[in-house]
Amino acid sequence: MGLTLRIIRIILCSFMVFIACLFFTGVLNSNLGIDRVKTIFDDPNIPDSISKHQADARYVPYTLRKIIFNQWVYSLSIVKNALNFLNIYNLNKILLIINLYPIYLGFLKSKNKWLLVPVLFGLLAIGINKMVDARSASLALLPILFYYYAGGIKFVDRKIYLTGLGISLLFLI
């Protein structure tokens, strides 16, 4: 497959996962309208903090304050939300924590490592949300994760995997 085709494939797939994640988290509704209230862009804390710090930080000239304290903080909030979503509790609820082991192996062995890019776009969509339900938010990511899981399950150390499965199930119950 040519490079251009590969790039188009990655972009298309990422776009689909991104849109699907927005849909499953309720940001995008069935009329294809955007529910801004559910996103961090509706959080009054952020613009308030920006103007507060721009006024307060008198140790630097005003021009510099506008560079330090500005909209870039939205990107920090998105990354923070996405990383917080990937916590042990959510991961156990979504796919049982031990399954990260075959998924990791599957990713290492897979020839389609590019599928990680759509996952990152999915996480970006999750990060835009103020608050998400773990199970519904991850629905769009599950096919990719299952793909890696299927590729990696045959390589796992059965003893470790079964012990881990027992512990993961214990916490799930």
Add this chain to the structure above:
Amino acid sequence: MNKNQKIVGILIFCLGMLIRIYGISWVPPHLSNDEISIAYDSYSILHTGKDEHGNSMPISFQSHGTYKAPLYAYIGTISNYFLGNSEISIRLPSALLGSITILSLGWLILGLGGGGTLALVTMTVLAFTPWHIYTSHMALEANIALFFLITGLACFFNKKIIISFLSFGLSIWAYHSEWVLVPILICALTLIYKKYLLLNKSFWIGLLLFFAIVFPIAKDAYIQRNSTARANTEIIIKDPGIAKVLKNPNVNMISKAGVVLDSFLNNYSNYNKLGYLFFDGLRLLPKGDPFTMGLFLAPLFPFFIVGLFCIKKYFEKNYLFIYVWIISSPVVSAITLGSDNFVRNLVCVAPYCLVIACGLVYFFNKYKKYIRLFIFINLVWFGYFLILYFYHFPRESGEGFQYGYKQIAEVIENSNYKKVVVDPRFGPVNIYAGVPHLYLSYFIKVNPLELINRKNTEDGMFFDKYQIKDINWGLIEIEKDVLYVVPVDNKADGEAQKVLKIIREIKLPNGHVEFLLYTHI
């Protein structure tokens, strides 16, 4: 470690110490509730041999309805002797031991077989970690306990087994989290290195020494059930929701266990959220402010993930213990109520620094060309932390640290009132109750016997010339030559307003008035 590496190590230590000691008198802007309790007990022990409540040389210090571990209060007597009653005096032991923790951690990495470069990188990560800088700037029991724990591990892996157990024992004297974590780690060490340890005479002597050191604490906890009040009140099963399920006879045992396990996993997970660790865990700014910092510098988060996978590569012989250390460190915090107490979870800072350092060494061994960019980004981020920590944080956090009582003490010290009446409430609509009796006694250097012999009546607490009570202007009889200290939301009204004048307003660092000082016209 070669000579150059040793020089770099000393430089890192000196820089770390400089950051930890600079500004300890004004960042945080005031002694906190817990700090003043330790500071006052140190002062009282030094002069009377008794704590605030009159207990002689206690093993657990009663404090605000709970009990504190004893070591800090005793260490504080030394600095109190030399430096008197001040913020520096009580915070200095934490700052010094926090700085030495950097050296101990480097020594531990060497003992674990990580090599000089990894030891230096780990030391650097810890030296510039906002979480550890914050806790080293405060008189926190958790911080000195961390020092003893890391030193204990460092001694263990450098074959100084007896000193190692001595240090483990002292860590238990230093903070409650270590009561659980240290026994877990000792068990792990014994199991993992049983072939070497069980035949080693030093191990048995060390273990005996450990039990001897810990015995008074264990005995005290057993005999005086009160000293375990903290464990009784702060464990997750005391959460109202969980307690309700546990008491319900219609819920079976498996479901009850499931509820407790679920809550434990949720807590454990919250303490390990990457967003919390790298983006917003360190509450330097009010809750919800997106410009706040994580416990570690944010650009380090990818290396934390990479590091988790390459520990085995750098610690071939000891990786099992390191994984046990990483996994067990947040356990104590996870079994307690609340989910974002970064002081209680401080024991995790060292293993997490190690993980980040492994990630860094692994990555930059492969991609050396990016190292300058990485250093630049981290320096910018650290600079941002310094701005937040030394400028914004003191301005924003005054109220949380009961700011104002030291300033009130200075006013009282320079005047000659026959009586001082203090309303202990503060904050918006007076929602908080402070501990002015400790702040005033400490900063004015009231004879500790006066506070030990205080009287608690319906009309408040009385000691020396001080009365601590909620002031109701309609009921109080205004006297001449008396100073009335009230929160700004309890302004004099009615008849009192006519005979009183404000002699001083105590302002928070952000300029908001917090307390009003009145006297008779």
